[in-house]
Amino acid sequence: MYKTRVIDSVAQFSSLERGWDKLLPHSKNPTVFNTSAWASCWLQIYWQPDYTLQIIVVEAGDDIVALLPLYIQRQSGTCWFVGSGEPEAEEVASEYLDFIVHEDHANSAALASCITAQLDTLKKYRLQFVNCCASSYVVNFLRNHRRALHAVVGNVYKLPIKQDFAATSLRFSKNQQKKARQCLNRFNAAPDLEYVSFHDTAFEESWHSLQTLHQQDWTSRGKAGAFHSGKFSNFHALMHSEYPQIKQAFVELKQQDATLAIHHFYILGASYYFYLAGTEKKREARLSPGLMLHALTMQDLSGQEVIYDFLKGATGNSSYKAKFCGSGEPFYDITVFEDSARGVYRYWLTRLKNHVRKMRSANTTHKRSREEGQD
Numbered sequence: 552m553y554k555t556r557v558i559d560s561v562a563q564f565s566s567l568e569r570g571w572d573k574l575l576p577h578s579k580n581p582t583v584f585n586t587s588a589w590a591s592c593w594l595q596i597y598w599q600p601d602y603t604l605q606i607i608v609v610e611a612g613d614d615i616v617a618l619l620p621l622y623i624q625r626q627s628g629t630c631w632f633v634g635s636g637e638p639e640a641e642e643v644a645s646e647y648l649d650f651i652v653h654e655d656h657a658n659s660a661a662l663a664s665c666i667t668a669q670l671d672t673l674k675k676y677r678l679q680f681v682n683c684c685a686s687s688y689v690v691n692f693l694r695n696h697r698r699a700l701h702a703v704v705g706n707v708y709k710l711p712i713k714q715d716f717a718a719t720s721l722r723f724s725k726n727q728q729k730k731a732r733q734c735l736n737r738f739n740a741a742p743d744l745e746y747v748s749f750h751d752t753a754f755e756e757s758w759h760s761l762q763t764l765h766q767q768d769w770t771s772r773g774k775a776g777a778f779h780s781g782k783f784s785n786f787h788a789l790m791h792s793e794y795p796q797i798k799q800a801f802v803e804l805k806q807q808d809a810t811l812a813i814h815h816f817y818i819l820g821a822s823y824y825f826y827l828a829g830t831e832k833k834r835e836a837r838l839s840p841g842l843m844l845h846a847l848t849m850q851d852l853s854g855q856e857v858i859y860d861f862l863k864g865a866t867g868n869s870s871y872k873a874k875f876c877g878s879g880e881p882f883y884d885i886t887v888f889e890d891s892a893r894g895v896y897r898y899w900l901t902r903l904k905n906h907v908r909k910m911r912s913a914n915t916t917h918k919r920s921r922e923e924g925q926d
Contacts (some may be wrong), residue, residue, distance in 0.1 A: 764829025
C-alpha cells in the first residue's frame with residue numbers, strides 16, 4: 552500500500568514543496584514551524600557542509616501521506632528535524648516539530664510499520680527530536696521505543712480569543728485580570744499613548760526597533776539575546792521576502808512616537824504565534840508596557856475567532872504565560888539512542904543521571920516543606 556523515497560539533496564527540496572504544503576493542513580500540527588517555507592529558509596541559512604538531508608517521503612498512490620523532515624549531522628552522529636539542531640547562539644527555536652502525517656492515515660498500523668522500517672535505516676545515529684508537543688505523532692509513535700527517552704522541556708500556552716476582551720480575560724489568573732484592566736484603564740486615560748495595530752509594511756524598520764529593545768533588555772542581564780547571531784535576523788528576513796503568504800506582523804505601544812513595547816507575530820490561518828518581544832524597561836515601567844500591549848492586542852483581535860499562541864513556556868506557575876491561560880500539554884525532547892554498545896551505554900547513563908536529578912529535587916522539596924512546617 553505504501554511506498555517510500557528519500558530526499559537526500561538540498562537541491563531536490565523544491566520538488567517537494569507543493570506536496571508538503573498539500574499534506575500539512577491535514578496533519579496533526581499544521582503550524583508555521585512545520586511549513587515547507589520554514590524548512591526551506593532554515594536550509595538556506597543554517598545548512599553546514601557536514602549535514603546530510605534525509606527527508607523520508609511516504610506515498611499512497613500518487614499522494615504524499617507522510618513526511619519525516621530529517622537531516623543528519625555526520626560529525627556528531629546525530630539526526631534532527633529540519634529546523635532544529637543549529638548552534639544555541641543562533642537558534643530560531645522551532646516548536647511543534649513532528650512527523651507530518653495525513654489524518655486519514657495516522658492510525659494505520661501499516662504506515663507505522665513503514666515508518667519504523669525507515670527509522671531502522673538510521674539506527675546508527677542518535678535521533679534528537681526537540682520541542683514536540685505531547686499530542687504529536689512523533690511523541691506517541693516513539694513513546695514505547697526501547698531506546699527512547701522523553702524529557703519534558705516546557706508547556707504549550709494557547710489562549711482562544713473570545714468576542715470581547717472581558718470574555719477572553721476570564722482565562723487569566725485573578726491577579727492578571729486585575730493588572731490587565733488597570734493597563735487598559737491607564738491607556739484610555741493617557742492621550743500620549745498610542746496602540747499601533749498589526750502591520751508589516753515597514754518590516755526592516757520594525758525589525759530594527761524590535762532588535763534594539765530586545766537586545767537592550769538581554770544585554771542588561773549579561774546575556775547574548777536572540778539577535779546575537781546575524782543568521783537569526785537573516786532567517787526571518789528571508790521568510791518575509793520569499794514567503795509573504797506566511798505573514799509576519801508587529802504591534803506597538805508608543806508614547807509621543809517613541810516605542811515603549813513592540814511584539815512580533817507569525818500568523819498562519821487562525822493562529823497568531825507570539826514570537827518575539829522588545830520592551831523599553833528604563834522608561835514608564837509603571838505602565839507595564841509589555842502587559843499593556845498584550846491586553847491591547849487581544850482586545851484588537853476580539854471577535855475574530857483566533858488563537859493567541861504564546862508558544863513554549865516553563866512548566867508550573869513560574870511562567871508569566873501561565874498567568875494568561877494556564878498551561879497546556881507538555882513539550883518533549885526525545886532522544887532515541889544508537890543501536891550499538893555505545894548507544895546502550897549512553898541510554899542507561901542518561902537514565903541514571905535523570906533518576907539522580909529527580910531524587911535530589913524530591914529531597915530538596917521535602918526539606919523545604921519540612922522547614923516551612925517547623926516555622
